[in-house]
Structures are given as structure tokens and as C-alpha cells.
Amino acid sequence: GENVEQHPSTLSVQEGDSAVIKCTYSDSASNYFPWYKQELGKRPQLIIDIRSNVGEKKDQRIAVTLNKTAKHFSLHITETQPEDSAVYFCAANDAGGTSYGKLTFGQGTILTVHP
Amino acid sequence: EPEVTQTPSHQVTQMGQEVILRCVPISNHLYFYWYRQILGQKVEFLVSFYNNEISEKSEIFDDQFSVERPDGSNFTLKIRSTKLEDSAMYFCATPGEAEQFFGPGTRLTVL
Numbered sequence: 001g002e003n004v005e006q007h008p009s010t011l012s013v014q015e016g017d018s019a020v021i022k023c024t025y026s027d028s029a030s031n032y033f034p035w036y037k038q039e040l041g042k043r044p045q046l047i048i049d050i051r052s053n054v055g056e057k058k059d060q061r062i063a064v065t066l067n068k069t070a071k072h073f074s075l076h077i078t079e080t081q082p083e084d085s086a087v088y089f090c091a092a093n094d095a096g097g098t099s100y101g102k103l104t105f106g107q108g109t110i111l112t113v114h115p
Numbered sequence: 116e117p118e119v120t121q122t123p124s125h126q127v128t129q130m131g132q133e134v135i136l137r138c139v140p141i142s143n144h145l146y147f148y149w150y151r152q153i154l155g156q157k158v159e160f161l162v163s164f165y166n167n168e169i170s171e172k173s174e175i176f177d178d179q180f181s182v183e184r185p186d187g188s189n190f191t192l193k194i195r196s197t198k199l200e201d202s203a204m205y206f207c208a209t210p211g212e213a214e215q216f217f218g219p220g221t222r223l224t225v226l
Binding site for chain 2: 034036042043044045046049089091098099100101102103104105106107108
């Protein structure tokens, strides 16, 4: 089955700096890669996703890149703010580029943005 | 934002007791998932449910777990004989047009 590895496990940055979180996956059939943000005690909430027919996607301060050949994808947050502090999870599935199908999650990254 | 509700928000039980966790997903949705998150760890897939049948389950989803759709709207996850290691957050999720949407979760504490 799919295995998703995520690094780093913790990331500490100063407000205004950029943050990069990286994930690798094992199943070449995976084609949908969401990123979730989870605040303490809350549900995971989607912040951005990318499908395998696209190499990069951007939404304001957040961007995701995908390298299908190397089987890795990354989350980039620019101009970080204290409210970006949370746990971030990458995930993958092989459901034809849709949100259907089980998601396999990475181990999570605790992002701390210092004012 | 699609609405997925879960009850109870927190369940405390004694080891060996049965618990039932409930979820009301997006109206009339046929797909449904349960995930587990042990404190401080990653989200783990338990089971997917499609059109009143289990479509896929993980190794975690052993014989002590079961899922049902007792009526037309809500779904349940039953743990027959809870163990200490079942303590976790349990999330239900349904796929929407743009994302797989997670409910608020039930925190299960097994003493």
C-alpha cells in the first residue's frame, strides 16, 4: 500500500519568513495530494491540493509543487504569520485525482511562527 | 462549507466496554470514511463505506470494529471491547466536490 513520508517533523520560523514542508510517496498510482492544516483539538482542514496532471498550484501565500518522477511534493508558505502556527499534514490517494478514496497521511509537521 | 457532525464530542469509557460513535455526513452522500488519530500522531485510515457496504478497511480495523448505517442519514462506528490503545480522536469524513471533508471528531478516552 501507499506510504507517505513527511519532513521535517518540527519547523520554527520568524514571522515573515518562508516555510517549506516536504513529502514523498511510494505508490506511483497516487494522483491526488491534499495538504491539511490542523489546529490543536480541531479537525484537519484542507488548505490546498494538487492533482498529478499539474506541477504547481498557488493560492495567495500558499503554494504546492509536485514532482511525479521523483514522487515528492512540497508545501510552501511565504510571508508566514503567527496564525499559520499549526500542524500540517500531507496526504495522497489514487482515486483518479478526486477527493474520493482513502487518504494516506504523512506524519505531520508542527509549524511554529514566532512574532 | 459542507456540514459533517459527530457525536459525542468526548466519550470516556472503561476498558472492555462497547462504544458507539456517530456521524451525520453530507446529506444523501453514499461515500463515507472513518479515520483515527492517536494524540500527537498522524491521521490513520480505518474504513471506507459506500452504498451501505464496507469498500475498504485497514489492518487497524479488526474484528472489534464495525460500521453501520442504522437509518438513512447517520453512520456509526462501534468498538465492541475497548482497549487502552483505542484512546484517540476518531474522525468521519465524506468527499465533496473540492475536498474530503472531516467532521469535528470524537475524542475517545479508554480508562
